[in-house]
Amino acid sequence: MKNLIIIGARGYGREVCGLAKQCPGYNTEYMIKGFLDDKLDALDGFDNYPEIISSVENYAIQENDVFVCALGSVQWKKHYVEIILSKGGRFINLIHPTVIFTSNVTIGNGLIIFMYSNISNDCIIDDFVTIQGFVAIGHDSKIGKWSHVNAYSFMGGYAILEEEVCLNTRSTILPHITIRKGATVGAASLVIKNVKENSTVFGVPAKRIEF
Known part of the structure; x- marks a missing residue:
């Protein structure tokens, strides 16, 4: 079982979390481990979401981690994906x-x-x-x-x-x-x-x- 980590915990991150639960691989190929976001209070006031684990910059990739990037800005998506790729992260x-x-x-x-x-x-x-x-x-x-x-x-x-x-x-x-x-x-x-x-x-x- 892979551990899915969503880059971005703002509004679009919450949407992508919902999408992840609707895809066929949910709870068969992956579980949702949490979010990466430098705004650690981004989910304050929102219930039933996984935790914000860390910022992208500070996260140490674990063996079964896989990633998606939930950022609506093309430039920031590219920026943060490239950080995770440079650490050896894998995307699904x-x-x-x-x-x-x-x-x-x-x-x-x-x-x-x-x-x-x-x-x-x-x-x-x-x-x-x-x-x-x-x-x-x-x-x-x-x-x-x-x-x-x-x-x-x-x-x-x-x-x-x-x-x-x-x-x-x-x-x-x-x-x-x-x-x-x-x-x-x-x-x-x-x-x-x-x-x-x-x-x-x-x-x-x-x-x-x-x-």
Whole structure:
């Protein structure tokens, strides 16, 4: 039996804890050992959750430990995952049993995929990708490492997300569109042309915005 440790004990960490209990491996392949978070009082006022064991930086990995990273920020997810990897930690996938994979889907390691998402045929999902609930990914699409796809988003056939992309809630990416590395798509946006690296787009149709 593996001991699952969730990186992040804030709101999203609590959601991922719930997902872990709904996945087929719960109490057969793994039990939930607890959270890693530097905010040791993050669960104060919340009942029925495992304890916060330590911060990521101070945690000493044990023999049967496995990990998932429950951080909604692409940059912080990458940061903390790389700390655990540098210590020899191993990550698993948490995929809700209602997720539909059509034929020839290739998936990586360290994935988190929530309920009722539909991943069509011949898609490629790279390592440490997070897919929230009710996402639809069209055939032959690719999602690069570290990317985060929020709830109710849609990607048309042959769409590409490069590494470290964030699609916010209800984003729509038309077929054959590429979102370059590090880009962010705002909530409820409609992307009709390629998005440049490290840029943020928003609106219908989506246009680049500056902060």
